[in-house]
Amino acid sequence: MSGTSEGPTPAADLDRSAVTDSDHTTYHRVFAAAPLSMAVVDPEGTVVDANSAFGDLLGTDPKTLVGRGAADLVDLASDARTWHAYREVLRGRQARLRCTRRLKHPDGHSVWVQVTVTPLADGGPGVLLSVSDNSARRELQAQLRHLQMHDPVTRLPNRTLFFERLTAALETESFERGGTGRIGLCYLDLDGFKAVNDTLGHRVGDRLLAAVAERLNRVADEAGYARAATPLVARLGGDEFALLVEDSTGTEQLADLAGAALKTLQEPFDLAGQRLSLTASIGVVERHAAGTTATGLMQAADTTLYWAKADGKGRWTLFDPERNAHRMTRQALSSTLRPAIERGEFALEYQPLVGMENGRLSGVEALIRWNHPQFGTLTPNRFIALAEEDGSIVQLGRWVLNTACRQARRWQTDHPGEPPIFVSVNVAVRQVWDSDLVADVSETLAETGLAPHLLQLELTESAVMGSAGRPLQALQALSDMGVRIAIDDFGTGYSNLAYLSRLPVSVLKLDGSFVRGFQYEGDFQYEGDKKAAAPNPADEVIVEAMIQLAHRLGLTVTAECVETSAQATRLRRIGCDTGQGWLYSRPVSPDRISELLGEQTYAVGNP
Numbered sequence: 001m002s003g004t005s006e007g008p009t010p011a012a013d014l015d016r017s018a019v020t021d022s023d024h025t026t027y028h029r030v031f032a033a034a035p036l037s038m039a040v041v042d043p044e045g046t047v048v049d050a051n052s053a054f055g056d057l058l059g060t061d062p063k064t065l066v067g068r069g070a071a072d073l074v075d076l077a078s079d080a081r082t083w084h085a086y087r088e089v090l091r092g093r094q095a096r097l098r099c100t101r102r103l104k105h106p107d108g109h110s111v112w113v114q115v116t117v118t119p120l121a122d123g124g125p126g127v128l129l130s131v132s133d134n135s136a137r138r139e140l141q142a143q144l145r146h147l148q149m150h151d152p153v154t155r156l157p158n159r160t161l162f163f164e165r166l167t168a169a170l171e172t173e174s175f176e177r178g179g180t181g182r183i184g185l186c187y188l189d190l191d192g193f194k195a196v197n198d199t200l201g202h203r204v205g206d207r208l209l210a211a212v213a214e215r216l217n218r219v220a221d222e223a224g225y226a227r228a229a230t231p232l233v234a235r236l237g238g239d240e241f242a243l244l245v246e247d248s249t250g251t252e253q254l255a256d257l258a259g260a261a262l263k264t265l266q267e268p269f270d271l272a273g274q275r276l277s278l279t280a281s282i283g284v285v286e287r288h289a290a291g292t293t294a295t296g297l298m299q300a301a302d303t304t305l306y307w308a309k310a311d312g313k314g315r316w317t318l319f320d321p322e323r324n325a326h327r328m329t330r331q332a333l334s335s336t337l338r339p340a341i342e343r344g345e346f347a348l349e350y351q352p353l354v355g356m357e358n359g360r361l362s363g364v365e366a367l368i369r370w371n372h373p374q375f376g377t378l379t380p381n382r383f384i385a386l387a388e389e390d391g392s393i394v395q396l397g398r399w400v401l402n403t404a405c406r407q408a409r410r411w412q413t414d415h416p417g418e419p420p421i422f423v424s425v426n427v428a429v430r431q432v433w434d435s436d437l438v439a440d441v442s443e444t445l446a447e448t449g450l451a452p453h454l455l456q457l458e459l460t461e462s463a464v465m466g467s468a469g470r471p472l473q474a475l476q477a478l479s480d481m482g483v484r485i486a487i488d489d490f491g492t493g494y495s496n497l498a499y500l501s502r503l504p505v506s507v508l509k510l511d512g513s514f515v516r517g518f519q520y521e522g523d524f525q526y527e528g529d530k531k532a533a534a535p536n537p538a539d540e541v542i543v544e545a546m547i548q549l550a551h552r553l554g555l556t557v558t559a560e561c562v563e564t565s566a567q568a569t570r571l572r573r574i575g576c577d578t579g580q581g582w583l584y585s586r587p588v589s590p591d592r593i594s595e596l597l598g599e600q601t602y603a604v605g606n607p
Contacts, residue, residue: 037113037131040120041070043090048126057113057131059106070129074115075101089117089127100134112138151235153206154213162234162242166294169246184248184286186231186258187301188216190265191279191313193239200274207271208278209239215264216241223257231257242301245286251318254286258316279314281305286319303327329375334386336372341395345371348403349587352596353424353558354579356572361596363422363456365580366404367587368396380426388430397431398440405448405455407590412454415597424456424486429471438477445481452482456507461487472503479504486558491546501553508550512561514543515571515581544574551575 031038037054039047047065055062058073065073076099077083088094097117105111112135117127149161157165169183190212197205216233220243224230232244243257262280269276283304285297300319308317340346350364370378387393408423431437445452457478479485486507491514517539543559550557559571562581571579585596 037133039065039070039073039129040126041090041117041129042126045069045071045086045090047073047129054131057111057133058103074113074129074131075103076115086117089119092119095119111135154210154235156213156217156241157232157234159234159236162232162236162244163294165232166244166297169244170289170292170294170297172290179247180249181289182248182250182286183289183292183297184245184251184254184257185284185297185301186243186245186254186261186316187236187283187285187298187305188241188243188261188280189282189305189309190239191281191309193278196276196278204271204274208269208276209235211269211271212241212265215267216243216261219243219257219260219264223253223260248286251284251286254284255316255318258282258284262314262316281308281313282316283308284316284318300324330386333372333375333378333383334390337383337387337390337392338395340370340372341392341399345373346396346399347371348400348407349589350407350423350593351580351587352585352593354584356568356576356579361421361593361599362578363424364408364593365424365458366400366407366426368400384428388428391430391434393428393430394435397428398435398444401425401440402444402448405444405450408454409448409450411590411594411597412450414594418597420451420454421593421597422454422456422484423450424458424484426458426488429459432471432474437474438481441478441483442481453484456484456486458486458488458509461490476504479506489560491542505555507556507558508546509558509560509580510543510546510576512581514539514546515559515561515567516563540570540574543571543576547575 031040031049032051034051035053037051037057039050039054042048047068047070050062050065052062055065058065071077071083071086076086078101082097082099085094085097085099089097095118097115099115101113101115103111103113111133113131114134116130116132118130120126120128149158149164150156151158193205193208196208213233213235220231220233223245229246232242232246234242234244236242243261245254245257248254261282265278265280269278283301283306285300285304287297303324304317304319307320307323308315311317347369348366349369350366352361353363353365354360355362368380368384370383372378384393387396404423404425408421412420427437441455441457444450445455459475475485484506485504486509487505488509489511490508491511547557556577557575558578558580559567559576560580562568562571562579562583564583567581568579568583585592
């Protein structure tokens with residue numbers, strides 16, 4: 001037969017049609033009954049079908065959702081990035097969109113949901129919108145975060161949350177939105193809290209911390225009243241607390257806050273029958289937020305808290321840039337001290353010690369100088385205390401001893417016709433404790449060939465007067481060796497005169513404060529047109545008494561800080577043996593001492 005004609009539908013086609021209708025019915029039933037909220041959305045973004053779960057989520061009949069824009073139902077147009085991604089999925093240019101949204105239920109409560117938009121499974125036009133309620137999960141996450149970010153004892157924000165807030169406050173966007181653009185911090189530490197834990201137990205200590213937190217919160221609430229924001233109170237750990245002030249108005253605001261915190265903590269605490277009193281120390285920092293880092297702010301606060309502790313506790317202290325610069329310089333010096341000794345950055349200058357009767361040079365005091373590559377020439381008061389703290393004074397002291405003895409021996413050999421002069425070297429107490437000073441001196445004298453009586457060791461009065469055990473044995477051994485022992489700054493410490501007679505000391509060096517007390521000869525002098533202060537007769541009486549006492553004990557006396565000829569005359573009149581000071585000379589180089597050795601009598605006023 002040629003041609004074709006319409007006949008009955010083939011069985012295969014009927015079966016395929018039946019299966020398709022059956023699948024469609026099944027899929028629709030599954031879609032309608034699914035517990036997951038879902039909606040089919042056409043390419044234009046309009047809902048064409050929604051299941052019951054979706055209606056329940058939004059608190060409405062799902063039939064009323066048909067024909068409405070899906071983006072409006074689940075807030076997909078609230079930000080540009082999500083809206084663009086949603087349009088791309090509708091157009092088939094992006095495989096999926098997933099985002100989190102907060103929806104408002106008609107009964108007033110909020111619902112946190114995760115929205116997923118994917119192409120339809122059969123490849124047809126449109127997309128499947130699915131929405132899962134994550135409110136319970138999000139609430140659990142919030143609870144866990146709260147536990148992670150809060151201290152269990154005080155319920156205050158902990159260190160982690162504090163730094164999170166601090167970092168956010170210092171972000172450029174934060175202070176560029178408005179406000180003062182400044183930030184303030186009170187860093188608080190309880191004084192003597194460890195004693196509470198040790199004596200009353202940690203349970204009482206925890207109750208005290210909780211009570212402190214409650215009072216600090218009250219202070220913060222009162223400070224935040226009538227202001228834009230309340231200061232954040234946090235426990236940073238142990239007995240350390242912080243009050244963070246965003247958009248601070250200046251140091252006055254922080255000072256008021258710190259003062260209020262101290263005042264409220266001074267009131268006694270009643271804890272389960274225990275009445276406790278405590279104080280706190282607070283470091284206060286206030287500055288521009290721009291250019292400030294969280295680390296920098298906390299370092300400044302920690303430094304300032306240390307100052308408050310060092311200044312006597314129970315107080316607040318404001319950050320001082322100049323004081324901090326001094327501390328930084330001190331740290332820089334401390335860290336480079338030992339390498340500087342090895343690099344040879346130190347040098348000695350020598351200040352003459354002159355006989356009061358004959359005006360001749362009898363000895364010199366070796367004074368160390370640090371030729372620092374960054375800070376220039378530094379005198380001992382800038383670094384000796386640091387050397388004593390870190391123990392490098394032992395190494396430095398050996399160098400000074402060896403250098404001074406070699407120089408004294410060199411002067412002796414260069415000027416054989418002149419009476420040899422002695423060299424006086426300062427010794428720190430730690431050199432006696434941390435090294436074998438007797439062995440060091442013995443070895444140095446042997447190496448340099450300097451006679452023991454030409455070496456004088458100076459120790460401060462407080463160090464010598466408290467000597468016992470090993471220090472006293474060392475001093476005795478040195479004295480037996482023939483080395484002179486001198487007490488420096490005599491008259492400023494706690495002199496035990498009876499004990500003095502039993503010490504192996506040969507020289508007393510009077511502190512310069514006594515010499516300055518009788519600077520002028522006669523009742524008064526004039527400085528220009530003004531009458532200068534009259535001398536204090538008591539100073540001369542005291543000095544004369546000390547000189548007489550020293551002489552009776554067989555000791556010689558050296559007066560420091562002799563600056564005028566009138567002082568020298570009066571010191572000589574009351575029997576002082578040796579003078580040292582700018583009247584004779586400032587500390588000078590070894591070459592200048594060589595020049596002075598050739599003079600018969602000392603020329604007063606040498607530079």
